[in-house]
Amino acid sequence: MQRHSKCETPECRAPMEKVEEVLAEALARIKPSPEEEMKNKELAEALARRLQEKIPDEIKVELVGSVAKGTALKGEGDIDLFLLFPKEKYSHRDLAIIGLDYAKHALSPGAKWQIGYAEHPYLKTKVNGKKVEIVPAFKIESSEELGSAADRSPLHTQYILKHLSEKQKDDVRLLKKFLKRLAVYGAEVKVEGFSGYLCELLILSSGSFIKLVEDARFWREPVIDLEHAYASETEARKQFSFAPLVVIDPVDAERNVAAAVSETSLSKFILACRSFLRNPSLEFFFESTPKITPEKLKEMRKRLLGRETPHDFVMRFKAPNVVPDILWPQLRRTARIFFDRLNAAGFEVFDYTYWTDEKKSCIIVFELTVHSLPCVEKVVGPELHHIEGVEDFIKKHRNPFAGPWVGGNRLYAARKRRFTRAKDLIDYIAKHPSEFAIPKNIAEFLPNYKRLRTPSLLKPKYARFMYDYLYKRHYYIELY
Amino acid sequence: MQRHSKCETPECRAPMEKVEEVLAEALARIKPSPEEEMKNKELAEALARRLQEKIPDEIKVELVGSVAKGTALKGEGDIDLFLLFPKEKYSHRDLAIIGLDYAKHALSPGAKWQIGYAEHPYLKTKVNGKKVEIVPAFKIESSEELGSAADRSPLHTQYILKHLSEKQKDDVRLLKKFLKRLAVYGAEVKVEGFSGYLCELLILSSGSFIKLVEDARFWREPVIDLEHAYASETEARKQFSFAPLVVIDPVDAERNVAAAVSETSLSKFILACRSFLRNPSLEFFFESTPKITPEKLKEMRKRLLGRETPHDFVMRFKAPNVVPDILWPQLRRTARIFFDRLNAAGFEVFDYTYWTDEKKSCIIVFELTVHSLPCVEKVVGPELHHIEGVEDFIKKHRNPFAGPWVGGNRLYAARKRRFTRAKDLIDYIAKHPSEFAIPKNIAEFLPNYKRLRTPSLLKPKYARFMYDYLYKRHYYIELY
Numbered sequence: 012m013q014r015h016s017k018c019e020t021p022e023c024r025a026p027m028e029k030v031e032e033v034l035a036e037a038l039a040r041i042k043p044s045p046e047e048e049m050k051n052k053e054l055a056e057a058l059a060r061r062l063q064e065k066i067p068d069e070i071k072v073e074l075v076g077s078v079a080k081g082t083a084l085k086g087e088g089d090i091d092l093f094l095l096f097p098k099e100k101y102s103h104r105d106l107a108i109i110g111l112d113y114a115k116h117a118l119s120p121g122a123k124w125q126i127g128y129a130e131h132p133y134l135k136t137k138v139n140g141k142k143v144e145i146v147p148a149f150k151i152e153s154s155e156e157l158g159s160a161a162d163r164s165p166l167h168t169q170y171i172l173k174h175l176s177e178k179q180k181d182d183v184r185l186l187k188k189f190l191k192r193l194a195v196y197g198a199e200v201k202v203e204g205f206s207g208y209l210c211e212l213l214i215l216s217s218g219s220f221i222k223l224v225e226d227a228r229f230w231r232e233p234v235i236d237l238e239h240a241y242a243s244e245t246e247a248r249k250q251f252s253f254a255p256l257v258v259i260d261p262v263d264a265e266r267n268v269a270a271a272v273s274e275t276s277l278s279k280f281i282l283a284c285r286s287f288l289r290n291p292s293l294e295f296f297f298e299s300t301p302k303i304t305p306e307k308l309k310e311m312r313k314r315l316l317g318r319e320t321p322h323d324f325v326m327r328f329k330a331p332n333v334v335p336d337i338l339w340p341q342l343r344r345t346a347r348i349f350f351d352r353l354n355a356a357g358f359e360v361f362d363y364t365y366w367t368d369e370k371k372s373c374i375i376v377f378e379l380t381v382h383s384l385p386c387v388e389k390v391v392g393p394e395l396h397h398i399e400g401v402e403d404f405i406k407k408h409r410n411p412f413a414g415p416w417v418g419g420n421r422l423y424a425a426r427k428r429r430f431t432r433a434k435d436l437i438d439y440i441a442k443h444p445s446e447f448a449i450p451k452n453i454a455e456f457l458p459n460y461k462r463l464r465t466p467s468l469l470k471p472k473y474a475r476f477m478y479d480y481l482y483k484r485h486y487y488i489e490l491y
Numbered sequence: 492m493q494r495h496s497k498c499e500t501p502e503c504r505a506p507m508e509k510v511e512e513v514l515a516e517a518l519a520r521i522k523p524s525p526e527e528e529m530k531n532k533e534l535a536e537a538l539a540r541r542l543q544e545k546i547p548d549e550i551k552v553e554l555v556g557s558v559a560k561g562t563a564l565k566g567e568g569d570i571d572l573f574l575l576f577p578k579e580k581y582s583h584r585d586l587a588i589i590g591l592d593y594a595k596h597a598l599s600p601g602a603k604w605q606i607g608y609a610e611h612p613y614l615k616t617k618v619n620g621k622k623v624e625i626v627p628a629f630k631i632e633s634s635e636e637l638g639s640a641a642d643r644s645p646l647h648t649q650y651i652l653k654h655l656s657e658k659q660k661d662d663v664r665l666l667k668k669f670l671k672r673l674a675v676y677g678a679e680v681k682v683e684g685f686s687g688y689l690c691e692l693l694i695l696s697s698g699s700f701i702k703l704v705e706d707a708r709f710w711r712e713p714v715i716d717l718e719h720a721y722a723s724e725t726e727a728r729k730q731f732s733f734a735p736l737v738v739i740d741p742v743d744a745e746r747n748v749a750a751a752v753s754e755t756s757l758s759k760f761i762l763a764c765r766s767f768l769r770n771p772s773l774e775f776f777f778e779s780t781p782k783i784t785p786e787k788l789k790e791m792r793k794r795l796l797g798r799e800t801p802h803d804f805v806m807r808f809k810a811p812n813v814v815p816d817i818l819w820p821q822l823r824r825t826a827r828i829f830f831d832r833l834n835a836a837g838f839e840v841f842d843y844t845y846w847t848d849e850k851k852s853c854i855i856v857f858e859l860t861v862h863s864l865p866c867v868e869k870v871v872g873p874e875l876h877h878i879e880g881v882e883d884f885i886k887k888h889r890n891p892f893a894g895p896w897v898g899g900n901r902l903y904a905a906r907k908r909r910f911t912r913a914k915d916l917i918d919y920i921a922k923h924p925s926e927f928a929i930p931k932n933i934a935e936f937l938p939n940y941k942r943l944r945t946p947s948l949l950k951p952k953y954a955r956f957m958y959d960y961l962y963k964r965h966y967y968i969e970l971y
Binding site for chain 2: 023228229231255274275277278279281282285320321322357359361362380381384385386387388389395396398401402405406409412413414415416417418419420421425481482483484485488489491
């Protein structure tokens with residue numbers, strides 16, 4: 012990565028002692044105690060032994076994830092056990108049936124459990140209050156063997172165990188917490204952020220948390236290729252041209268570990284890095300004022316009721332019964348369809364957002380700059396040299412209002428506007444979801460949407476979300 | 492010009508007999524009688540003789556223009572006499588002083604006269620009720636001699652006299668009337684249309700009025716080069732790349748005779764040609780229903796008062812005391828500045844127009860799709876990699892409303908909107924014309940503009956103009 016001399020002025024950069032002081036304090040708060048680490052390790056190993064005793068020897072139990080790698084945050088080390096099946100003897104179907112069957116041997120007597128679905132089904136339970144996941148997968152030795160992302164997990168753990176130093180494990184913890192505070196930790200669709208494995212690779216790449224933060228300030232379409240799998244950054248970029256951040260998987264050069272990171276998530280990280288070095292503080296790791304105060308509520312109420320601010324329109328509808336990784340992208344797509352249609356119809360949208368509790372309800376919020384329009388609109392017609400097009404346009408747009416008329420080298424006409432109020436268009440889309448390609452799970456509940464009025468938005472359930480949306484105050488910009 | 496086979500179907504093309512019938516009837520109405528032509532010729536020659544007797548022999552009097560060329564319309568043949576000074580002996584200053592002095596010899600005793608200003612000053616008067624212009628100019632033999640457009644006029648007359656047949660003179664008359672009806676006859680800035688000389692060249696190029704109308708239907712960036720002064724149309728196009736219509740002057744290859752023709756004027760002509768051949772009628776030469784009926788007035792009143800149609804905003808201000816060829820472009824530019832500023836500020840303009848009686852008042856009319864907006868607006872900030880830009884943006888846009896915030900790879904912010912009502916912005920521009928580069932003659936009177944309300948617009952003075960503007964009904968589209 013190219014180093015820049017810009018932004019190394021005192022104004023852009025706090026003294027290193029101050030940075031180190033903040034990091035030491037943050038680390039003290041987030042690093043598990045040796046006892047906690049020991050307890051997690053022991054619990055994981057006991058579970059692994061119990062499983063291994065009850066299943067054929069050819070299937071290997073392997074501890075992966077942050078507990079295995081020693082990069083977990085205090086109180087958060089989930090236990091991830093993989094059951095590795097030899098590919099020669101078992102099919103995908105076997106993994107789903109026999110695999111889950113074997114996994115159940117890990118359950119404590121009478122314990123509750125759930126099936127999760129990723130590339131294969133897997134088992135989720137709790138043991139002594141700790142989250143445990145038991146994942147059947149195929150054993151692969153290298154990425155040349157075809158396998159799913161899950162199958163590669165043990166290879167990731169091995170790579171990190173081999174390369175990450177003890178000091179760097181703490182740096183990974185700092186990075187994870189820094190990203191959590193930014194709400195961009197996690198590769199799930201809802202978050203569009205950084206996975207734990209990605210954090211580990213970023214620390215390996217820059218060497219330390221501080222060095223990563225220094226580097227990331229100047230990132231522009233960054234490419235990280237630890238094992239030099241590609242001849243150059245440019246070559247690697249070609250392979251993943253649409254990804255905002257490219258981090259080549261050291262165990263599989265075909266895979267971008269950062270594929271889930273959206274442009275906005277990456278931008279937040281870059282800005283937060285700049286801001287942190289200008290003005291280091293614990294605020295970058297821990298939220299100091301999470302509560303919506305009565306004053307804030309009052310301010311919000313005033314604003315939401317104000318006539319001069321953009322016109323708020325809030326839709327609520329029932330959440331379909333699908334997993335979050337399906338629900339969030341469908342909700343995002345739905346909001347985007349409304350946004351595009353409103354803009355195209357002349358109802359300028361100042362901003363919009365969406366949210367779901369993943370269980371009961373979804374909401375979509377629009378702030379409309381324009382919410383009503385005259386009953387006529389201008390239609391842009393063909394250029395004159397499209398002779399048949401001109402004829403059709405003239406025939407189609409003869410109307411009592413005006414024109415068609417000539418301007419420059421094309422025709423124009425006026426026509427009755429189909430929707431003169433934004434509300435009417437929103438209603439129409441909600442009632443005809445298939446006409447607008449609304450995702451099918453959402454489409455089922457959209458026609459019965461309710462418009463939420465201001466008082467409902469101030470309920471505790473929505474207040475924080477609405478506050479963040481309306482004011483868009485981010486600590487990393489406030490502290491810049 | 493490439494011939495197209497399209498649009499030769501019966502639907503697109505009336506029978507030729509019908510076309511010829513209409514043209515014969517139109518010609519009968521517009522062609523001067525032999526007596527009228529004779530009288531004009533005799534008057535012109537008598538004036539020329541009288542002048543020639545009173546000025547030195549080295550200065551030649553020459554009859555130019557439509558009377559000389561025999562292409563005048565009934566009742567409209569103005570008499571244009573040029574006084575041609577030898578370049579070797581006279582200066583520009585001489586032309587202005589001695590030239591005008593000599594020109595006055597043509598005046599009838601006690602006749603009124605005016606000075607007109609083109610490239611040189613010239614004299615305008617009336618003799619026996621006929622308009623007469625006497626124009627001092629330099630005598631040039633060919634375009635190689637540098638000279639003004641006025642100096643070339645005698646060469647134009649000679650070229651047309653040499654090439655135009657008797658039959659084609661009638662075709663020129665038809666074309667002039669056809670263009671007058673379209674309001675695109677005349678090269679003055681107000682009209683942005685076709686000069687008489689251009690009409691003559693177009694008839695020479697196609698051969699007849701009918702052939703021209705047939706050709707023009709398919710024009711697309713047309714180039715006409717009668718004397719093949721350029722190697723190809725493409726070469727000629729290069730020389731005049733921004734002109735919608737290029738007609739190379741046969742006596743000066745450096746000049747585009749059609750330079751004044753705007754894209755809209757050209758488009759109107761092309762469409763009218765298509766429409767005429769589909770549905771030939773005298774309507775293309777003579778307006779059948781020029782009167783604004785009481786019903787139309789009632790309809791207009793209803794529309795102008797309607798709440799659902801675009802919001803009309805009509806400004807009236809005093810016309811500056813300048814010639815029309817300066818007033819119209821300044822007015823056009825002024826209207827355009829308002830239009831651009833309104834759109835840029837979020838007040839979408841459905842359509843706008845301007846008008847002046849060239850003496851007392853100017854008006855500018857806007858139809859606003861959006862005339863009021865919320866008190867905040869979104870500001871698009873720099874991309875993240877502009878490090879100093881990001882810093883400045885954050886510092887500048889910290890405000891109580893919202894943000895700055897990150898979206899994609901750039902920053903956004905909210906700010907107080909400067910003008911929440913279109914009227915306020917219009918007032919501001921009108922009061923600060925120099926800040927917006929409003930042309931100086933208009934700038935003097937703009938600050939005292941008055942907003943005209945609907946009843947004023949229905950006064951006879953404006954009613955026709957407002958009707959045409961609001962309804963944009965054009966016979967050539969109605970008849971298509």
